[in-house]
Amino acid sequence: MQVDPVGLAADLAGLADHAWTAHFVPQHYEGDWSVLPLRAPAGALHPILQIAPNPLCRDWVDTVLLGLCPSIARVLDGFACPLEAVRLMRLAPGSIIREHRDIDLAAEAGTARLHIPITTNPGVAFRLNGTRVAMAPGTVWYLRLADPHSVANTGSTDRIHLVIDAIVDPWLEDLLDRGRTIA
Template structure:
């Protein structure tokens, strides 16, 4: 569902251009994709120094800290401050042209469990297909989406451009519940 919080797609793209030359970390769950799916951590579990552990949610982690990369993405930082809820992992996720995320489920990633994964597309193409429960979800830069990713979902990037989303793991509170209730 699209949330009622408009973002500046051009400013997101500008932040991406400033930091995208950094070293991305390959997604560790390799059985869930074909091709290249990479992560650039912007916020991660406190105390984690290994790139893989910074790139992925760490079970049981309570405290989270901004990574130094976030300082180079001032607009993304301002977006995060607009989210009046506790944030856990925040990362850029890149699915390269011709790659696919195979159908899978992310257990516990739904509002009922108290933890949601929000998506803000930054760069995408017309031949990217994101599906949840087999239903296409068309997302555009400048939009913020809640997707119930504990349900089966998959992505095909049949476009010539890499698809990059800002992905935010957020704890559900009254503010976020109101955003979800107002979403469409």
């Protein structure tokens, strides 16, 4: 699955004046790892509560920021499965995300985290189970993040991904199965 990286980048440029929120788990990173919420728990007003993927939340709503992103909204409309948290996640140059596991992020557990790179550079090293995964802008990736993973941005530009937490239903299960046969 691929999406238009030019449209995503245009949406991102339109958000340049908005304040990013530092990631809510500071022990997982060094440097600047920050987030803009596009879908958040209903009623969440505090920025941290808007970016934290609450596993107990059942009501998710689009944020004002998503309304400023027509290309991203079109991408999200293409998913025929329930979507929970949707965020833009930025890792600034010289920053790292330490190896960790997100134990609830595995398709077989019911939630799949999808990454769509918008901006990246050759100095970004995303590692899953110790293996480097190179992700080009506009490509859609399911990564089993219950496994050990880390990211380092040794480049000179931001690495920004559209990150989607989706409920695994028959539609998404089929998409993931088709992806496995392509890989």
